[in-house]
Amino acid sequence: MRWLLIDKILEMEPGKKAVAVKCFSRSELFFMDHFPEYPIVPGVLQIEMIAQLSGKCIMANAPLFLPVLTSVKSAKFRKAIEPGDKAFIYTEIAQRKSFATAIGRIEVDGIHISSAEVMLGYIPIPQKMRFNAVGNSVTENITPEGI
Numbered sequence: 001m002r003w004l005l006i007d008k009i010l011e012m013e014p015g016k017k018a019v020a021v022k023c024f025s026r027s028e029l030f031f032m033d034h035f036p037e038y039p040i041v042p043g044v045l046q047i048e049m050i051a052q053l054s055g056k057c058i059m060a061n062a063p064l065f066l067p068v069l070t071s072v073k074s075a076k077f078r079k080a081i082e083p084g085d086k087a088f089i090y091t092e093i094a095q096r097k098s099f100a101t102a103i104g105r106i107e108v109d110g111i112h113i114s115s116a117e118v119m120l121g122y123i124p125i126p127q128k129m130r131f132n133a134v135g136n137s138v139t140e141n142i143t144p145e146g147i
Contacts, residue, residue: 005049006056006089015061017092020053026083041081046114047072050104054091054120058100064130067100067120075116081108098122 005022012018024031024041031039048069055067081087091104099122105115 003045003048004052005045006052009053009056010088012057012060015058015093015095017090018053018057020049020056020089022049022087022089024081024083024085024087028083031083039083041085041087043075043077043114046077046081046106047075047116047118049087049089049106050091050102050116051118051120053089054093054100054102054104054118057091057093057102058095058120058122061095062122064125065122066125068123069118070099070121071119073101073117073119075114077114079108079111079113081106081113085109087113 006020007022009018009020026039028041030042030045034040034042051069055069058067059065085108088107089104090107091102094101100120101117102120103115103117106113
């Protein structure tokens with residue numbers, strides 16, 4: 001994925017919560033235009049960082065469903081993330097039958113940078129595209145109720 005905004009997942013309780021890290025180098029493409037004299041990570045990408053980690057946490061619990069961002073209930077940006085920063089992403093998930101809500105935050109050097117509450121819907125992954133961790137086709141029927 002071109003815009004993978006998570007470098008490494010540090011902790012995870014599948015379907016419930018996760019912690020990840022993203023290190024930002026000066027060579028990130030968006031720093032060229034956002035902003036040339038004051039490069040900062042765009043707020044929408046910070047929301048995407050939270051959504052990506054939340055989706056990975058959900059998929060670890062329900063691998064036959066693709067979580068997709070359906071809404072952003074709230075987002076707050078307190079400080080800027082700049083080149084050279086190491087951002088820690090935290091998310092907590094509340095799953096329902098057909099969707100999940102996630103409350104996430106981003107910290108740099110222990111300082112709260114931003115937060116967002118997002119909603120993710122579940123899309124069933126077509127049978128022909130289902131693979132488990134070792135690359136074998138998954139044939140079991142898992143429903144959203146099993147999440």
